[in-house]
Amino acid sequence: MDDAKRKFLKQTAIAMTVAGGAVVTIPFISSMRPVQTEQEYLDEHNALVDISDIPPGGMKKMNWLMAWNVVRIITVVRRTEQEISDLHFLQPLLLDPFSQDSKQPSYAQNIHRSLRKDIFVAINSCTHLGCGLTFKPDYAYERYGPDYWRGGFDCPCHGSYFDLAGRVYKGMPAKENLSIPPYHFVAENLIRIGVHPPATQASTEPKA
Numbered sequence: 001m002d003d004a005k006r007k008f009l010k011q012t013a014i015a016m017t018v019a020g021g022a023v024v025t026i027p028f029i030s031s032m033r034p035v036q037t038e039q040e041y042l043d044e045h046n047a048l049v050d051i052s053d054i055p056p057g058g059m060k061k062m063n064w065l066m067a068w069n070v071v072r073i074i075t076v077v078r079r080t081e082q083e084i085s086d087l088h089f090l091q092p093l094l095l096d097p098f099s100q101d102s103k104q105p106s107y108a109q110n111i112h113r114s115l116r117k118d119i120f121v122a123i124n125s126c127t128h129l130g131c132g133l134t135f136k137p138d139y140a141y142e143r144y145g146p147d148y149w150r151g152g153f154d155c156p157c158h159g160s161y162f163d164l165a166g167r168v169y170k171g172m173p174a175k176e177n178l179s180i181p182p183y184h185f186v187a188e189n190l191i192r193i194g195v196h197p198p199a200t201q202a203s204t205e206p207k208a
């Protein structure tokens, strides 16, 4: 075998050894990476919601990954000044107007059930048996006039009504207000769902 041929065979053998080592080593190194915890996974996938396109009186829905393989639909409403003031007017008609027996973070346990009076965030599932809700912002909804209805959510399954703070009316199959997820404002028109606000944001927001 001449020198050139010997050199070629040697270089080929070295290259194959290196490639073979990489095939074995790379998956091994990958397996050494720390396994992602559920919280890290959720932090990575937490929904950032741009609400700049929601007009006053309007609503937007999006999916939220609440836990491993658990997706919830979130509804965000931008309430008008009139709708905010109606929240007080409706109190006598509601089962739990101050949300004492309902599920929400402490910063949403106020009449508006929200961090900001104008922006309402809730899980769009009826608290009776979990049906998705229909947004009904109009005053003159069905047979009820403005003395009873000032906009809110209607459950198509068994007819529970909720106001624009997700508070259930008296006499409905549902007995709890809509659940409020953890969330905070990253910017004026940007919300992160799934993460509680920094203490300063939670404490500076209006109480009822």
Ligand code: FES
Pocket (backbone or CB within 6 Å): 126, 127, 128, 129, 130, 131, 155, 156, 157, 158, 159, 160, 173, 174
């Ligand atoms: S699931 Fe909504 S009223 Fe029954």
